[in-house]
Amino acid sequence: MSELRELYQEVILxxxxxxxxxxxxxxxxxxxxxxxxxxxxxxxxxxxVADGVVTDIGFEGRGCAISMASASMMTEMxxxxxxxxxxxxxxxxxxxxxxxxxxxxxxxxTPDLDKLIVLAGVREFPxxxxxxxxxxxxLRAALDGEGEEVTTE
Amino acid sequence: MNTAPARRLDxxxxxxxxxxxxxxxDFPILSRSVHGKPLVFLDSGASAQKPRQVIDAIxxxxxAEYANIHRGVYELSAKATEAYEGxxxxxxxxVNARSASEIVFTKGTTEAINLVATSWxxxxxxxxxxxxxxxxxxxxxxxxxxxLRERTGIVLKVVPTDERGAFPLDAYEALVGPxxxxxxxxxxxxxxxxxxxxxxxxxxxxxxxxxxLIDGAQGVVHQPVDVQALDADFYCFSGHKLYGPSGIxxxxxxxxxxxxxxxYQGGGDMIERVxxxxxxxxxxxxxxxAGTPPIAGTVGLHAALDYVASFDPAAVAAHEHDLxxxxxxxxxxxxxxxxxxxxxxxxxxxxxxxxxVHPHDIGTILDRAGVAVRVGHHCAQPLMDHFDxxxxxxASFGLYNTRGDVDRLxxxxxxxxxxxx
Numbered sequence: 001m002s003e004l005r006e007l008y009q010e011v012i013l014x015x016x017x018x019x020x021x022x023x024x025x026x027x028x029x030x031x032x033x034x035x036x037x038x039x040x041x042x043x044x045x046x047x048x049v050a051d052g053v054v055t056d057i058g059f060e061g062r063g064c065a066i067s068m069a070s071a072s073m074m075t076e077m078x079x080x081x082x083x084x085x086x087x088x089x090x091x092x093x094x095x096x097x098x099x100x101x102x103x104x105x106x107x108x109x110t111p112d113l114d115k116l117i118v119l120a121g122v123r124e125f126p127x128x129x130x131x132x133x134x135x136x137x138x139l140r141a142a143l144d145g146e147g148e149e150v151t152t153e
Numbered sequence: 154m155n156t157a158p159a160r161r162l163d164x165x166x167x168x169x170x171x172x173x174x175x176x177x178x179d180f181p182i183l184s185r186s187v188h189g190k191p192l193v194f195l196d197s198g199a200s201a202q203k204p205r206q207v208i209d210a211i212x213x214x215x216x217a218e219y220a221n222i223h224r225g226v227y228e229l230s231a232k233a234t235e236a237y238e239g240x241x242x243x244x245x246x247x248v249n250a251r252s253a254s255e256i257v258f259t260k261g262t263t264e265a266i267n268l269v270a271t272s273w274x275x276x277x278x279x280x281x282x283x284x285x286x287x288x289x290x291x292x293x294x295x296x297x298x299x300x301l302r303e304r305t306g307i308v309l310k311v312v313p314t315d316e317r318g319a320f321p322l323d324a325y326e327a328l329v330g331p332x333x334x335x336x337x338x339x340x341x342x343x344x345x346x347x348x349x350x351x352x353x354x355x356x357x358x359x360x361x362x363x364x365x366l367i368d369g370a371q372g373v374v375h376q377p378v379d380v381q382a383l384d385a386d387f388y389c390f391s392g393h394k395l396y397g398p399s400g401i402x403x404x405x406x407x408x409x410x411x412x413x414x415x416x417y418q419g420g421g422d423m424i425e426r427v428x429x430x431x432x433x434x435x436x437x438x439x440x441x442x443a444g445t446p447p448i449a450g451t452v453g454l455h456a457a458l459d460y461v462a463s464f465d466p467a468a469v470a471a472h473e474h475d476l477x478x479x480x481x482x483x484x485x486x487x488x489x490x491x492x493x494x495x496x497x498x499x500x501x502x503x504x505x506x507x508x509x510v511h512p513h514d515i516g517t518i519l520d521r522a523g524v525a526v527r528v529g530h531h532c533a534q535p536l537m538d539h540f541d542x543x544x545x546x547x548a549s550f551g552l553y554n555t556r557g558d559v560d561r562l563x564x565x566x567x568x569x570x571x572x573x574x
Contacts, residue, residue: 001521001568001571001572003521004517004518004521004568004572005572007517008514008518008572008573013572013573013574017509038529039512039513039528039529039530039543039544040529040530040534040537040543040544041513041543062543063511063513063543064511064512064513064514065510065511065514065573066513066514125517127517128513128517131513
């Protein structure tokens, strides 16, 4: 059960049950729909970007505790961040959850990313890494304004 | 009903009483552990595990009797050809087809359905012709017909289901009309376990002049199938759900239908005479078996059918029914669990959800408890939409499962409750 406790930490269960920023913000400059065809999970990310800065962000979707918590926690920390910051955070987050190296003890290059370290438990569950990264891939597409559906496959 | 008990009384294998511990000893993988726990395998509906008899038959093929078939004049090729055609004759007996030439080897159920959609559908269906499906079809019995619709303008009609997941014969009968050319239905729902009353389905379709294709991927596992008694026009199934290898499956088709169908793929083994001006094609089944087939796969399938036939079908049915009843009772006692698929007479497949916990999370937690289940949409997204759910947890039972396996599933669900509160 210890690895499971590591994966399903209280903060993840809390975000999974009561996701923050759930819903479409009043003003939206970009949105994208993400989908995991293997399990049917879906997420839509909405962003409002002005002068290269994320001024508002929200999401809707249906999925497992990991994907909903990842989306919720992501939206909580991105308001006020520049798009460059977001790209750097994406890269570091991806390394955090998908790497087989030990989790970084020395902290993160990008601001606030330490709040996401609770998601590092997925690295012990290779089948679940995509649940954690789907919202981030979808966010990137929303910022790029490509409008194409993102899938994990 | 849709049964032919005599079929499994195979003269080459004496029927043994059903002893689950003896059965378990035949499956080497069941002695391994997963995450430090003895494996409980409850995903036979996706693919069943293989008994030693199948594994040995495949090894023996490669070690002693392997060569390409239908080509060489040498001893090994003759042996391999004999084994390949012997497997076809075994399948013929297994489903009680009139002739071995009605048995076409495919990669699996999916390819068998695609073969019929492409070849028979392409040749004989046109704009406005109707194909009747049901909402509980696997994607493999939906998408090939959508692809055919793109090419020919056929119309798809969908039989609904009710809260219990039963197959409503009256709604089906109302959908079958003068433009219905084909009814393509699953025999047993891979999600709900619902058994479709195929004999009645066929009678109603034939009364309207429509042909019937049965997706038997699950159906052939849970009951003996007699294609003549059912009077199905096409019956498709896979080896790997029947304790045989993956990559080998079967299309049964009535001789006259297969004879009228154009080739599906072109290549070696399916021709009579090739010139650059004109090629003439071999008769069925060779016409539909272009290229070198999975030779050892057919040998493994033969061994799997012998294995299944070594049990008394009534004893197997009683065993599976006991597991289904026990699992239904224990799951039903959990307040947070909702069962999907409670039609009477269903097969040994249970699908469920738990309040407030996504199936994917349940699957991960059960896996850590050594319990393998399938979670998600089970390649049946229209059915998930019908119930307005993202997915379910599915436990499907096979010959080797026990009540103890059900207990381990329930224990794992207690872990889920402990973590999710």
